[in-house]
Structures are given as C-alpha cells and as structure tokens.
Amino acid sequence: MSRPLVADIDLDALRHNYMLARDLAPDSQAVAVLKADAYGHGAIPCARALEDLAPALAVASIEEAVTLREAGIATPVLLLEGIFETSELELVDRHGLWLTVHSEWQIEALLSFRPRQPIPTWLKVDSGMHRLGFSPDRVETLWRRLQSATAQVTDLHLMSHFATADSLQPEYFHRQMQLMKMLSERLGAPTCLANSPATLAWPQAHGAWNRPGVMLYGSDPLEAANGASRALKPVMTLRSRIIAVQELATGEPVGYGGRWRAPRPSRVGVVACGYGDGYDRHAIDGTPVLVEGQPTCIAGKVSMDMLTVDVTDIPNAAIGSPVVLWGRADNGAVLSIDDVARYCDTISYTLLTGVLPRVPRRYHGNRA
Template identity: 65%
Template structure:
C-alpha cells in the first residue's frame, strides 16, 4: 500500500528503440538489457521489444537464461563473455553469442568440446583499456579463433570511451584503429557504437549498433542533439505526499540540520528514500514535481522519506502525486539526468539503483 512505484512505459521504450534505428538506418540494433534492463525489468522490456529487436545484449549468462526461460528466442549476446569454461556447453545449447576479450577465454575455447559452434564477437581494446585485445594482437587472435571447431561466426567489437563528447581525439583514434582492423580482416561484421555513438557518430555505426541507456530515455550526450532530445523517459519514479508541515523561519529540517528555513515554510514529506534507491547525496534544491509543478528537496534524504519545500504550491497536500523523475500525469517531464546532476552521479546509477522493494508497474497511458 506504500505509494512509491516505478511506472514503466513500454511504448516509450519502443519509441526510443525506433529512434536508434532511425539514427543508424544502415545498421541492426542490438537492444541492451543488462542490469535488469537498467533497472526497468529485463524480461518485460525484452517482451516489449520482441517484434522489433533482432537481438539482445546482457552482461552474463544468468541474465541470458532468465530471458530464455521467459520465452525470448532472439540471439542474446553475452557482453562480458563467459567467466568459467564450464559455461561453454550451456552457451552452445542456448545458442548464445559470446564476446571474447582475453587470452584465457581463447584457450578455453580451444579446449572446448561443445554440441554446436558458438558465435563470437572478438573484443578489441582500441583505447578504453577495460576489456579486449590490443589492435596489434587482434589479427593473430582472429586467425586462431576462426580455426577453432568450437567457434562459429566471428565479428569484431570495441567500446568507445568518449563518444558522448562532441569532439575528442581519443574517439578518432579508436575508430581509426578498428576501421583499419576491419579492412585487414576482410570486412567481418562489426559492432562498435554504444548509445552516444549511435546518436551522434554515424561513421561508427557498422553492421550493428548497441543502444543501452538511450533505450530508457536518458540522454547519453554531453551536448544534446535533435535525436537525443526526442528520447522519451521509460521509468517514472512516483510517490505521494504523506504529511505536510508548516515551520517558522529559522527551523532545522532533517538529519544533521543541513536545511534551515529562511522564512515561514510549508514542507511536504514524500514516501521515498535511499532505501528505495533515491540517492542520499541529493543536494538541497534537487527538483521534484508535485502535481506536475516544480518543488525542491529540503534537507537530507532519509532511508524511507524525503522532504520537499511546497511553500509556493498552496494546492499541494497529503495525497498529492510526486514525480521524483520521469513524466508527471500532466505530461511534464523531469529528466533523470537533471536529478542525477544534483546527486553528483549519472542517470545509469539512479535507474539501476531503484531497489527491489519498489514495485515496477506498467504506465497506463489512458489514465495518465
């Protein structure tokens, strides 16, 4: 009965996926569903995209198996590959696609005896320096991979570190490196572009793009463009006011008395806190919407509650709907990126951090 809920708008998800396809019309779009679809519910999102997306991406085999058990039949790419050689037969049996990024994985594939060849993406570390083989090592690894009985179709993958920035020498170096490798390897299928590159770097699109955060409506670019500005929020974190307080000037509010009223102030208590995933680092003034109108956080976020200044909203009272991020019932949008900036974090952290005690429910557009 607690009023806090995460409303998931699958029509917005489909809109954002189509936007990725429009941004990269010559590519196929791999929909990334890792981390429980960035906190939105992986199986529900996969089902919503099942007639649009030709493939999905997850971090690990557990996530892939949950989709298979839910009836998802499209190819699923394991973006971190396998973690133990013992996974390989299950990967083969489930017809999963595996990223190969390390020598030990290559050796495990060489020793594997599997029931069917495994399609792989060879990961090149073109400059991110997280996972992958160096550009110099890729040709030899490519040759070895293609000679293995356990390996089926091979593609080339990389990950861009700075595609969100409008101009960056590192991005140019990364793209030049993998483009040269693609030519040297005989033009294999490639998957290079993450969300920001999908939206802003058409030279990096290749055969596949892999939209992630953009699917969920958060703009991944440091400078928005026409495409990213058209993204729609998929998650709305919504609660209600459960109490209203009126305080005189000079009164402290919340833990540590960080906020002190400067005038006679009307405050609303919201059923949402860091135990639900709302970031406790949110500063005073962090925006919320109360019945679609802007209000501001007052004081530190508690485990189960937070307080907002509703002095300028005389109609607001107990039961008023509070939008912590997303779209209010009247259509007003509070971008999750704006809230994240007030918490000195990013939208990825807020969305994936919404805890399990917050129910995910479908956004019913007819009632909004």
C-alpha cells in the same frame, strides 16, 4: 492502502527509443542492451516488449541470459563479458547464446569445446578503453585463428567500446575510431562499435551492429544534447505522494543535521521515498522534484524512507498530492533523470539501477 512509491515503466517509450536507435542507423542492426536487469527496469518485461523489434539482446553474464531463456525469450542473446569459467560453455551451447571473447583463456576454452552448432563470436579489441579486449597488435592473429575454427565459431565480428563518444572533446573517440576502421578494413571484418552516445552522435561508428544501452531507457548520455537525444522518451517514472505537510516559521530546520532552514514562512511536504528505496542520499538541497506536476525541490537530507520538499509555492499541495522524482507527470511535465543525477553528483545509470526491489515496478504499454 499500500505505500505510494512505485516505478512506472512505459514500454511504449522503450519501444520508441529502440526504434529511434534503429532509425538513426538504417544500415545497421541494433542489439538491445538489457544488462543489470534492463538498467533497473526489469529484464524480462523489457525483453518481451522488444522481442518483435530487436534481432538480438545483450546481457553481462550467463545468469542474466539464462533468466531470459527460462522466461521464454528466444531472441539471440549476446554475453557482453563472455564466460567467466569454462563450464559456462555448456550453457552457451544449450541456450544458443552469442559469445564475446576478450581474453586468451576464453579463446582456448572455446577452441577446445565441441558445441552442437558453431557459436556466433565477437572478438573484443582494446582500442583505448583499457578495460577488456585484446591489444590491436594481437587482433589479426586471433581473428585468423577464430575464423579457421569452423566447428566452434561462426558469424565472427570485431567489437570495441568507446571511452569518450559522449564528450564535447571527441579527439580520443576519433583515435579509437580510426584504429577500429583500419582493423576492420584489413580483416574484412564486420563490426559492433557504437554504444548509446555513438549511436546518437557519430554515424561513422555505425557498424553491422550497434549496442544502444542507456538511451533505450530515455536517458541522454551526451554531454550536450542533440536533435536525436532530445527525441528520447523517459521509460521509468519514479512516483510517490506527499504523506504529511509541515508548516515552518522562518529559520526552522528540516531533517537530519538541519541542513536546510526555512528562508521564509514555509510549507514542507514529506514524500514516501528515501535512500532505502534507492533514491540517492547525496541529493542536495535544490534537487528538482515535481509536485502536482509543478517544479519544486528537495529541502533537507534524504532519509531512509522519506524525503522532504519545499511546497511553499504550490498552494494546492497536500497530503495525497502526486510527486514525481523523475520521469513524466500526469500533466505531461517531464523531469529528466539526467538533471536529477547532476544534483546528486552521479549519472542516470546509477539512479536507474539503484532503485531497490521493494519499489514495485508497474508496467504499461501495448506489450505489457
């Protein structure tokens, strides 16, 4: 019998979340972001589940794009960080990829290249995130230069990234938005601005294209949920089983360092899941878990291959009882990965992308 820890991937939920992103912005197109192996869900199965819905996909690197092409995915693929060296332009051309440019050397390389067909190109603006992109005062000159390079460039767009679209204090978002609106109007440029939080909460950011990412996988990126984000469905359910039960007297410790001590006569379930699987070692006592579809919590430090949960108030919990670390239980109860992340002092992105390869992914849904 195999170890019971699996990551169940609900491709119907993925499609639901993509269609929600699309429906929130009916005048925009939505590029589905599949970087980091589709946020830990498996880029190839997720791309196949979305290829009849999404007019374009996005990844971080040429390696991620080539992986999709070699799997037979023909949908346009945007390189969010562009090329990392000039030689990659040959692969961009061969595989019909779309290109982001954010640095002078990338533009020089592109304009010196002779592609078989002009390359759809998105010019990245640093509107305030201060990671990648050109200073706004350089954008018009670069836009005109790219626009005139018809042998190399086609379908030119402006692109930027918001730093605070998820925030309850969105003043900085409005500052970035105003800057991009001014540039777009001055140049007559189509835009791609909205990430997941802006797609969910800021219709004024919806452009020719939007870039939903983490919302596709059912995580709510907003500091305060709204009606749209509450409609998201979890795509990954990390599930396991209890492999042992310990009966403890009041005061008995559990796990390394004895951090948790039984406050009463207690039953503790040992679960096949640990930080060697990618579950966050920083999870504190009280981090929520579902056992037999009922809420309980972690009791004691997470170990490499196991963690322990308090099942004192779940009398039917026993060896073999199903455990949901995040996602949807068989009885329909949902444990939000965002809630788990807060107890781990991290974000859902870290938890999802941190699930390690030894955890089998099990796909279901009508595109599996």
